[in-house]
Amino acid sequence: MIWNDDFETLPREAIEALQLKRLQQTVARVQATVPFYRQHFARAGVSADQIRSLKDLQRLPFTLKQDLRNNYPYGLFAVPLEQIVRIHASSGTTGKPTVVGYTRRDIETWSELMARSFAAAGADKGDVIHNAYGYGLFTGGLGAHYGAERIGASVIPMSGGNTKKQIMIMQDFGSTVLTCTPSYCLFLAEAAAEEGLDIRNFKLRVGIHGAEPWSEKMREEIEQKLGIKAIDIYGLSEILGPGVGIECIEAQDGLHIWEDHFIPEIINPESGEVLPHGEHGELVITTITKEGIPLIRYRTRDITRLLPEPCVCGRTHMRLERMSGRSDDMLIIRGVNVFPSQIESVLFNIEGINPHYQLVVDREGNLDTLEVQVEVNEKTFSDEIKEMQNLSRRIRKDIKDLLGVTCSVRLVEPKTLARSEGKAVRVIDKRKSLDS
């Protein structure tokens, strides 16, 4: 179901007209009220009155996560604190957290966009929404909560943890929609199985999962183990929280980003150049309705691409492909951008290959070299040399065909690839030691 037909199915020209108007207002507002932006724009030699078309967005400088840290805690707020009704913060794995503030209207917008997201995932007022995202400084719990109430569903504010109780309530209360991280979803299924319960017999029918990267493989596993449709949701606290974009249940193919509130761009993370639709790069988002902390060209570090093709669901807002990694992981090999996650997905599609691989990047003369090391297992092992060479050739060819980069393949014995703290070391870039 489409929650807000007026906005979600706007023709492209109307979306762009609305975006331009809202962009101009936002840029003028931050220039007037946020000292950081006033200086930031001045240094880039640009000012609000120069934004006359959507293309002019590209004249504005990027905002980085570091800019939020440098202005900790309230420096980027565009309204006085008395207009802020809620404060969230992202967990600061390194140093201080990044802090975001919401005005009453921001909370309203967020609830609306989460309501659209729930509706896109097939939820409605008849549903019992089991919200296992954490409530607190993290935006997941409250963000989903307000949207769930907005569509009129019965929301159970579970928050995270206490798995046994989660399972009991899910079963007894007849939860039909589960919102949590994809990994917690699988954890719940396993914990239920340990108690002798088959979670597939519960009333659950839809899971809405985000806040961490996951793969198509993981979706298959979730859908199979829980007997539900698993929907990918995207959001980040700096921009809003959950509900920036979501897959529709009709297609489950790419996440509609709510373009009447956000302008997405894809850039080359090295050069900052804006890439055409369809190309992989870093997602940059400009908020165009936010009051508390509007962000101009915020670099998300998430790697994806924009899918402008029309969607079967009827929504006209563009889709983002499932996030395929972080721009910090990007490798440039002979001028071609490659993400380890792209190589991983090529390998996943070759029958029998296990997920253990390592990329060794080096330089011979002036040429970058990429060696893909893949562990041999009993499914891929053959007693015939030519079969093994066929495997290497197949990997090399698929990587060349799909990613446009030439590599060599080395088959290695199992468990020889370095693992640290249970997490595999995916990339060894020997060029770095050459440069320094």
Next chain:
Amino acid sequence: MKVQQISVFIENKTGRLAEVTRVLGGADISIRALSLADTSDFGILRLIVDQTDKAQAILRQDGFTVSKTEVVAIEVPDRPKGLNEILEILDRADINVEYMYAFVDRRGGRAIIIFRFDDIEKALATLPKSGVQLIKSEIFQNT
């Protein structure tokens, strides 16, 4: 008439081959025949041992990738062109040899060749009819 062979994937780095023989020796497993096929990066070690299942289990435990294949052991007549006669029989029957390796049976003093065929059933049906001597797998076991 089939003989069980185990194959082990080994990287081309020092000590890996020795590790295989060390593990097998430590478990009192005797190697009857052996061949190493290698490329610049890796090798495939093919072994015929006296206790196939035990060898496979113990190598797996040590982290090796192991597979089991069925091969045929053939006694090669001790005369000029002895091997050639066998190959011609196979050729006429359109049976492909994936690889082969030879060893000398110490007890019988005979030359034996291990063949890996693309179609082992067809080979087993064809060869005895043409008078080729197949070796029973028992000779590889401990007696």
